[in-house]
Amino acid sequence: MNIVVEFFVVTFKVLWAFVLAAARWLVRPKEKSVAGQVCLITGAGSGLGRLFALEFARRRALLVLWDINTQSNEETAGMVRHIYRDLEAADAAALQAGNGEEEILPHCNLQVFTYTCDVGKRENVYLTAERVRKEVGEVSVLVNNAGVVSGHHLLECPDELIERTMMVNCHAHFWTTKAFLPTMLEINHGHIVTVASSLGLFSTAGVEDYCASKFGVVGFHESLSHELKAAEKDGIKTTLVCPYLVDTGMFRGCRIRKEIEPFLPPLKPDYCVKQAMKAILTDQPMICTPRLMYIVTFMKSILPFEAVVCMYRFLGADKCMYPFIAQRKQATNNNEAKNGI
Amino acid sequence: MVWKRLGALVMFPLQMIYLVVKAAVGLVLPAKLRDLSRENVLITGGGRGIGRQLAREFAERGARKIVLWGRTEKCLKETTEEIRQMGTECHYFICDVGNREEVYQTAKAVREKVGDITILVNNAAVVHGKSLMDSDDDALLKSQHINTLGQFWTTKAFLPRMLELQNGHIVCLNSVLALSAIPGAIDYCTSKASAFAFMESLTLGLLDCPGVSATTVLPFHTSTEMFQGMRVRFPNLFPPLKPETVARRTVEAVQLNQALLLLPWTMHALVILKSILPQAALEEIHKFSGTYTCMNTFKGRT
Numbered sequence: 147m148n149i150v151v152e153f154f155v156v157t158f159k160v161l162w163a164f165v166l167a168a169a170r171w172l173v174r175p176k177e178k179s180v181a182g183q184v185c186l187i188t189g190a191g192s193g194l195g196r197l198f199a200l201e202f203a204r205r206r207a208l209l210v211l212w213d214i215n216t217q218s219n220e221e222t223a224g225m226v227r228h229i230y231r232d233l234e235a236a237d238a239a240a241l242q243a244g245n246g247e248e249e250i251l252p253h254c255n256l257q258v259f260t261y262t263c264d265v266g267k268r269e270n271v272y273l274t275a276e277r278v279r280k281e282v283g284e285v286s287v288l289v290n291n292a293g294v295v296s297g298h299h300l301l302e303c304p305d306e307l308i309e310r311t312m313m314v315n316c317h318a319h320f321w322t323t324k325a326f327l328p329t330m331l332e333i334n335h336g337h338i339v340t341v342a343s344s345l346g347l348f349s350t351a352g353v354e355d356y357c358a359s360k361f362g363v364v365g366f367h368e369s370l371s372h373e374l375k376a377a378e379k380d381g382i383k384t385t386l387v388c389p390y391l392v393d394t395g396m397f398r399g400c401r402i403r404k405e406i407e408p409f410l411p412p413l414k415p416d417y418c419v420k421q422a423m424k425a426i427l428t429d430q431p432m433i434c435t436p437r438l439m440y441i442v443t444f445m446k447s448i449l450p451f452e453a454v455v456c457m458y459r460f461l462g463a464d465k466c467m468y469p470f471i472a473q474r475k476q477a478t479n480n481n482e483a484k485n486g487i
Numbered sequence: 488m489v490w491k492r493l494g495a496l497v498m499f500p501l502q503m504i505y506l507v508v509k510a511a512v513g514l515v516l517p518a519k520l521r522d523l524s525r526e527n528v529l530i531t532g533g534g535r536g537i538g539r540q541l542a543r544e545f546a547e548r549g550a551r552k553i554v555l556w557g558r559t560e561k562c563l564k565e566t567t568e569e570i571r572q573m574g575t576e577c578h579y580f581i582c583d584v585g586n587r588e589e590v591y592q593t594a595k596a597v598r599e600k601v602g603d604i605t606i607l608v609n610n611a612a613v614v615h616g617k618s619l620m621d622s623d624d625d626a627l628l629k630s631q632h633i634n635t636l637g638q639f640w641t642t643k644a645f646l647p648r649m650l651e652l653q654n655g656h657i658v659c660l661n662s663v664l665a666l667s668a669i670p671g672a673i674d675y676c677t678s679k680a681s682a683f684a685f686m687e688s689l690t691l692g693l694l695d696c697p698g699v700s701a702t703t704v705l706p707f708h709t710s711t712e713m714f715q716g717m718r719v720r721f722p723n724l725f726p727p728l729k730p731e732t733v734a735r736r737t738v739e740a741v742q743l744n745q746a747l748l749l750l751p752w753t754m755h756a757l758v759i760l761k762s763i764l765p766q767a768a769l770e771e772i773h774k775f776s777g778t779y780t781c782m783n784t785f786k787g788r789t
Contacts, residue, residue, distance in 0.1 A: 152775060153775070156771050156772065156774075156775040159767075159768070159771040160764070160768040160771055160772065163764070163765045163767040163768035163771065164765060164768065166765070166767065167765040167767075268624060299692075300639070300642070300643065300646075300689065300692070301643060301646060301647055305587055305639075305640070305643070308636070308639055309636065312631065312635065312636060312681070316631070316677065316681060317627075317628065317631060320619070320624070320627050320677075321624075323619060324619060324620065324624070327619070327620060328620065331620070345684075346684075348687075349684050349687035349688040349691060350688060350691060351688055351689075351691035351692035351694075352688070352692060353688065354639070354684075354685050354688040354689055354692070355639070355685075357684040357685065357687070357688045358635060358639075358681040358682070358684045358685040358688070359681065360684065361665075361680040361681050361683060361684030362631075362635065362677045362678065362680050362681035362684070363677075364680060365664075365665065365668050365676045365677045365678075365679065365680025365681070366668075366673060366676070366677040366680075368667075368668035368676070369619075369668035369669065369670060369672065369673040369676040369677065370619060370673060371766075372668060372669060372670040372770070372773060372778075372779065373618050373619060373670035373671070373673065375670075375770050375773075375774075375779070376670045376671075376774075376779040376780075377618075405492055405495075431766035432766065440762075443762050444759075444762045444763060446762075447758045447759045447761070447762040448759055448762075449503075449506075449507065450506065450507060450510035451745075451746045451747040452506045452509070452510065452746070453503050453506040453507055453510070455691070455694065455746075456499070456502050456503055456506055457503065458691065460495070460499045460502075464691045464694070465691075
């Protein structure tokens with residue numbers, strides 16, 4: 147009898163969850179403030195990581211930037227400082243206009259910190275995390291964004307590159323989360339953002355190692371979310387970001403079917419990050435960009451495998467990485483891409 | 488050119504409908520099973536659990552030779568003796584698939600002693616069974632190396648020859664946890680999700696390779712030592728699978744050239760639900776079905 151009651155309660159909660167989800171569509175929830183909070187971004191030196199840093203800076207978060215490339219990391223930090231100066235100037239102007247009668251926002255000493263860190267190496271992560279705790283304070287928002295791609299077919303890919311892809315794209319999430327989650331658990335406050343990929347939801351041929359690493363990240367994120375839920379730590383939020391192919395140069399040359407491309411062009415990085423920021427600031431558990439990805443995911447779950455393959459082929463998604471790999475090989479032959487990995 | 492595009496556009500829905508109907512018919516009508524008498528089978532993690540049952544099943548269905556890889560010699564020896572008594576040639580090699588160099592060396596030894604492997608079954612797996620914060624770093628890495636990277640190494644070792652011979656099959660014994668993660672097994676869920684993606688990507692890549700194909704098996708909780716102590720809340724509704732059942736269905740899938748196999752069939756409902764429900768609803772269902780607590784009593788293997 148107890149179970150019957152519980153069953154009805156669960157049914158009600160499920161239906162209520164649908165209602166809430168629908169309500170989110172109609173009325174956009176209010177965005178939470180990250181002003182003054184410490185936000186750590188891995189892979190902050192380029193691509194989406196840099197754009198995340200700039201977006202968080204505009205929202206007055208204190209930034210901790212991790213990247214293996216010191217120079218590009220400092221470039222991002224320079225951009226962030228520029229935004230901070232603009233914000234301070236705007237504050238001063240508003241203060242003057244208001245004759246000092248009201249404070250627009252609690253005053254924050256906005257700062258950005260850079261650390262050179264190879265997130266693929268466990269010891270590196272733990273040591274750098276310790277330094278962050280000492281020099282900056284406790285991290286409130288953790289954005290796991292760092293990623294690499296080897297760009298080789300499985301049988302031609304050196305084993306070290308396969309391992310590297312798994313270590314940077316997937317295993318790093320273990321270390322960064324283990325490093326910063328304990329404090330979040332203590333104070334029951336925090337946000338963990340996992341930047342995965344649409345290749346974390348459906349695979350494509352030719353990049354087995356990248357797909358494996360991104361699926362692993364999605365599995366990790368899901369399991370972590372459930373662990374936090376099971377531990378009833380409702381103050382710690384998680385957001386999974388699954389963008390479709392982003393036009394950052396990481397997958398230069400990748401293309402789907404010519405006729406489909408106008409409907410599904412590569413994402414502009416700016417748009418992708420703005421959508422992700424909306425999701426993060428409204429505590430949305432997951433976001434796929436564009437929304438068409440949800441439909442593809444659903445189709446994939448109801449169709450038999452052969453039909454899924456047929457759908458992939460129609461979209462040109464099954465071999466979309468082959469041009470990228472070919473270009474990568476050509477670049478390597480020209481000795482241009484040696485620094486890229 | 489315009490006609491070609493129009494043709495593709497019209498053909499696409501027709502093709503989809505055809506494939507769905509074909510799959511539905513395939514469920515009802517028995518299909519012809521492929522002959523295994525010329526196949527050499529390699530099973531990683533072949534000493535116990537599902538691996539042992541797989542070896543038995545392949546032997547019963549007439550495989551020519553069976554090779555077992557594992558890390559515990561005692562189990563391998565027992566299983567090898569059992570298979571030999573069934574009249575099938577069987578060999579075992581001690582190999583940790585998480586160790587890349589070891590995989591390549593042992594693969595070479597297999598080729599020299601047994602010949603070309605035409606069916607590779609990646610079954611080796613470990614599970615740590617703890618939450619992230621309670622997990623030891625080395626244990627986390629071990630799961631990743633054995634469950635995921637091990638498949639990379641074994642596939643790289645044997646696939647080139649399969650492609651040359653234009654005859655081969657790569658099987659992955661995965662888990663439904665690859666598609667639906669649970670708390671308390673974060674290392675396992677991560678590694679199995681990775682392995683699933685690897686197999687899916689490989690399957691897509693092999694579609695154009697004649698004679699070589701791949702099968703991914705996603706069983707629900709199976710009664711083996713590996714998940715000893717794990718408790719399902721409604722065992723009558725979702726009874727744990729028997730290793731024999733998983734092995735039989737796996738070998739049938741190989742003989743039918745089936746790319747994806749979910750066991751039992753009701754797991755399809757789980758996958759569909761997951762793609763349409765909001766996260767909060769999923770969490771309530773997880774809570775109700777007991778997946779939040781099922782690993783609390785987990786013991787596993789020592």
